[in-house]
Amino acid sequence: MRGRLSLLILTGALAAGCTSQGTVGPAPGAGSGPGASTGSHSSATGAPTSGSSPSGTASGSQTGGGSVPGEDATVVVGTGKVKVTIYEDYRCPPCKAVHDQLQPVINAKLAAAGIQVEYHAVDLVDHSGSGGKGSLAAANAASCAFQAAKFQPYREALFAAQPADETVDAFADPAKLISVAQTVPGLDSPTFEACVRTQPFAGSIENTYTAEFASNKLQGVPSVLINGTQWPVPSSGDLATAFKQALAAAGA
Template sequence: MGSGRRGAPPRFVLRDVSEKNREGKRTARERLAEEREKQKAAEKRRRVLIVGASVVCVLGLAAVIGVVAANAGKDDAEASGPVVAPSGANGEDSLAIPVGDAGATSTLTVWEDFRCPACKSFEDAYRSTIHELTEAGKLKVEYHLVTLIDGNMGGSGSRKAANAAACAQNEDKFAAYHDVLFVNQPAETDDAFAGDSKLIDLAKKVEGLDTSAFRTCVEDGTHTSWVAKSNEAFQKGGFSGTPSVFLNGTNIYADRSMTPAKLKQMVEAKAKG
């Protein structure tokens, strides 16, 4: 009997320890479950941010300040020469490159960055419709070139590609080269367009563009100051990001119901009067 009583307390202690261990395990499981839920929520937020970033290149107030601060000295040094507009540029300060019949009843104004993924998405979706309408003489397009991604991501590919596109305008090959640049757009973080050799190599895809004059224009950065002035106009214009697309002054890129078919319908209705 005595040995049984002496053994009783240890059994009580073991049960107590076991219960504490089970409680500790439950607490640990609860903490692990909570941590997993936090990780899931964080991953979901990350995916939403990535998707949002791929839909539009957002230019908020902080981004504007960042672009100005990041490029304050650099752009002045790189664009210190005279502002040389490409052949045929028009609009205020000759900052627009026109494509299509000047007498067309509708005007599409497009602000684009050759490194911007959302701009490529817009071009891929609307390219054939825009070509159809410009070739029919119903639509003229005024392209404004922007260097937003250079400021946000670093590098000089936006500026170099814009200068090369302006050089192509001198050869009357802007529209074709513009399309080639977007079709061959590198990843947003890849500053491949910063290389003159890359831009010249892509010019070979446009018949008659790879000339000595074009190469010299690209390598010398002939229109660099003009590109900087165009980007300055974009920053001062109060635009929400790239692309910014306006049909006869109305922001159609902000219209979520807009489709290539709807754009065509609007332009053709305008042409009919």
């Protein structure tokens, strides 16, 4: 199964996304129905949880589900009753565009204990015509940062450092991911660097791709689900306002 980055056109809203169909088309979720609410590892017992802290603290390592061994790459933040599930790829420009608009809303809802957010970083672009290994490497590094209680700051730094062109596989170089970590106070350490280089979360990340994208349960990234139902991404208007309205309708 191959994925491909589609064209992103933002005029105050998301118009297209990174699809797994190998074609340029509408963003996943634009007028879509229910989607899978969890990745292949999110149901693992005792997945790391950070309470309501937006930075995240790890509560230990798990075994990722599926046939590929590895630590569970699922990141869960917050304790609210409304569950938001996000699938994203740090090489994918549409993921950055959606993140930039939704993250202030997410931060506010986390601070108010209104939502729980489950993050799945995936390697869709690596499986596309662009090839490479940067999506997988960056996703693994984000879970390494979660272990160090620096997930959100490092996630922000990854998106800020994202090459504008998806074909530039800069994140495949461990030195690049470590240099990004050096911009997050208190993150870079021998433990973090070893985690970046050995990629203990790689099996879990690959399993999520296989379970959710190669199987066509989800059509592309970014995919955002609210209480297990894929959120239809608006084709016009204010994305943040639409997201807030959707969360309010769900009880957050």
